[in-house]
Amino acid sequence: MDGYYIKKVGQNKGAPRVWLEGSQTERAGFVPGQRFDIEVQGQTVVLQANPDGSRVVSGKKSGDKHNPVIDINSKELLAIFDGMASIRVVVKKDQIYLLPLASEIKKRERFTRLREKLERGDLLSIGSLFHGGGVLSHAIHTGLGNAGLNSRMAFANEVRGELLEHAAIHNDAWDENTQIIDAPIQEFAFDDRGVASIPKVEILELGIPCSGASQAGKSKRGLAHAEAHPDVGHLVVSSLVIVSKSNAALVIIENVPQYEKSASADILRNQLRDMGYHTHERILNGKQWGTLENRDRWCMVAVTHGISFDFDQLQPPVGNEKTIAEVLDKSIDLNDPRWREYQYLKNKEVRDAEKGNGFGMQVVSPEDNSVPTLRKGYHKGGSTDPLLQHPENPDLLRQFTAKEHARIKQVPEHLIDGLSNTVGHEVLGQGIVYPPFQDLGMHLGNALNQFVGKDIVNNIRVDNIKILATETVLTLRMANELSGNYTGAVVASDSNFVVQDIGREVGVVHDVTNIEERPKLGDSVDIKYKKGLGQVVQKDTAQMSLGLG
Numbered sequence: 001m002d003g004y005y006i007k008k009v010g011q012n013k014g015a016p017r018v019w020l021e022g023s024q025t026e027r028a029g030f031v032p033g034q035r036f037d038i039e040v041q042g043q044t045v046v047l048q049a050n051p052d053g054s055r056v057v058s059g060k061k062s063g064d065k066h067n068p069v070i071d072i073n074s075k076e077l078l079a080i081f082d083g084m085a086s087i088r089v090v091v092k093k094d095q096i097y098l099l100p101l102a103s104e105i106k107k108r109e110r111f112t113r114l115r116e117k118l119e120r121g122d123l124l125s126i127g128s129l130f131h132g133g134g135v136l137s138h139a140i141h142t143g144l145g146n147a148g149l150n151s152r153m154a155f156a157n158e159v160r161g162e163l164l165e166h167a168a169i170h171n172d173a174w175d176e177n178t179q180i181i182d183a184p185i186q187e188f189a190f191d192d193r194g195v196a197s198i199p200k201v202e203i204l205e206l207g208i209p210c211s212g213a214s215q216a217g218k219s220k221r222g223l224a225h226a227e228a229h230p231d232v233g234h235l236v237v238s239s240l241v242i243v244s245k246s247n248a249a250l251v252i253i254e255n256v257p258q259y260e261k262s263a264s265a266d267i268l269r270n271q272l273r274d275m276g277y278h279t280h281e282r283i284l285n286g287k288q289w290g291t292l293e294n295r296d297r298w299c300m301v302a303v304t305h306g307i308s309f310d311f312d313q314l315q316p317p318v319g320n321e322k323t324i325a326e327v328l329d330k331s332i333d334l335n336d337p338r339w340r341e342y343q344y345l346k347n348k349e350v351r352d353a354e355k356g357n358g359f360g361m362q363v364v365s366p367e368d369n370s371v372p373t374l375r376k377g378y379h380k381g382g383s384t385d386p387l388l389q390h391p392e393n394p395d396l397l398r399q400f401t402a403k404e405h406a407r408i409k410q411v412p413e414h415l416i417d418g419l420s421n422t423v424g425h426e427v428l429g430q431g432i433v434y435p436p437f438q439d440l441g442m443h444l445g446n447a448l449n450q451f452v453g454k455d456i457v458n459n460i461r462v463d464n465i466k467i468l469a470t471e472t473v474l475t476l477r478m479a480n481e482l483s484g485n486y487t488g489a490v491v492a493s494d495s496n497f498v499v500q501d502i503g504r505e506v507g508v509v510h511d512v513t514n515i516e517e518r519p520k521l522g523d524s525v526d527i528k529y530k531k532g533l534g535q536v537v538q539k540d541t542a543q544m545s546l547g548l549g
Contacts, residue, residue: 003027003091009084016078018098021060025068027091032059032066043080049094106247107276111304114202114249118452125154127246129185129206129239132158133427134167135411136205136254139434141173143441145477147449154201155179170417189238195245204248208235210256226262236264240271250444251302254432257283260298277302280311286433288316292324292371292408295433307451314443325366327407339396348383362386363397371408376429379422410434412475414504468492469499473507484529493521510534
């Protein structure tokens with residue numbers, strides 16, 4: 001290649017127009033009076049030097065010099081560029097190539113790939129950066145399932161390999177072919193061999209580390225801005241490399257609310273715009289979605305041009321308030337040694353009050369319906385970390401367990417099965433509150449259904465069944481009507497759906513119009529799908545009444 005140029009596409013007499021002059025023609029050896037041919041080859045227009053060609057290079061005098069000029073103004077020859085603002089011009093000896101912008105080609109590719117997968121009913125591929133324990137991945141995967149779209153984890157990147165190994169076993173979004181990328185992203189993104197292995201995906205989700213953007217992180221290191229953090233402040237750059245390589249149709253990014261005002265967020269907005277995405281942003285609050293933890297997370301959704309998405313239409317459910325008592329481990333009795341006086345924290349609170357710095361203890365009771373933020377380092381027992389008050393002895397307090405932490409955020413508990421209390425708190429504390437992101441997954445799924453003209457899963461109908469099933473299962477996902485096979489008791493039922501408890505507090509929602517015989521509430525059954533129709537195999541009819549309708 002002897003030259004690379006970006007040229008604007010003009011309009012003249014109702015047809016696209018491309019004007020080339022100077023080095024854009026000279027470097028190919030095109031001079032005034034030289035003949036050449038034009039040929040359209042797929043998505044490329046090729047200008048080939050040819051002594052017997054049908055066209056002639058013009059000239060434009062500039063002082064004593066005649067600059068070569070090529071003026072192409074043709075609907076037929078430039079049809080592939082119609083509607084484009086700019087194109088690429090690549091120059092080689094005796095040849096000039098006119099091509100769509102690389103960003104335009106990538107936009108078309110992911111747009112077409114997504115549409116074809118949705119129309120065929122194929123699994124959607126998801127990529128994950130900064131995977132952690134995969135809580136965000138699982139929430140999006142489950143939400144897509146609730147919208148009737150099945151997905152799989154194509155690749156997951158995380159710097160802590162033990163978390164990837166754990167997710168491979170415990171995270172439903174994974175399968176046996178999920179690619180593990182156990183490496184710092186800043187190393188992997190600039191490894192030509194490594195990044196070449198990244199598959200294309202339909203959805204990419206990432207929770208860029210917040211250490212530089214959070215108030216605590218900035219204060220601890222005395223950072224002037226988030227990007228000054230030596231370990232994570234620059235990771236937006238590597239992230240964009242993977243966004244480009246994976247060419248996802250949808251990109252989901254979450255972080256602390258302060259990230260919204262960072263330079264990194266501005267880089268994301270502007271670069272994603274130039275890559276052919278519309279970006280949408282919103283603060284998602286856990287309390288609004290019924291979680292005990294009142295945690296805010298900033299979320300950006302980048303959607304490829306041509307896909308309609310309205311973030312404002314994502315609305316939290318109504319009437320889902322819980323108390324702390326509902327999430328407590330029943331195995332911890334009033335005499336458990338985990339109840340302690342925490343005298344050192346009480347003494348520190350007094351010293352802090354005398355200094356006027358306001359770092360007070362945060363003590364909650366089982367009757368409360370809100371818990372302050374549980375951070376990544378909760379297991380360390382910091383002076384402001386929430387502690388639970390003993391129901392009878394006012395001098396005793398205890399920390400929440402990792403399982404209780406999961407319930408407080410409404411994260412499916414099996415995602416931390418087998419992790420130590422310390423690591424469980426780390427995974428949950430650096431992650432999301434689950435329900436708003438699960439509903440975001442469903443909201444995105446409905447946008448994709450609309451994109452290909454399919455019926456959306458009605459939020460009101462699904463919300464009804466959520467309310468009915470809330471006492472028996474923690475999370476819901478839609479049945480895979482292509483090849484699903486589910487075993488368990490029917491624990492909720494309304495006029496449109498039945499919910500089957502398949503274990504681990506996961507409920508599968510079956511649309512009754514897609515199964516041959518509607519099972520009754522309490523029946524323990526196998527439901528097997530083939531070609532969109534579910535066959536019910538009766539196993540056992542329990543004599544019970546759940547009072548669920």
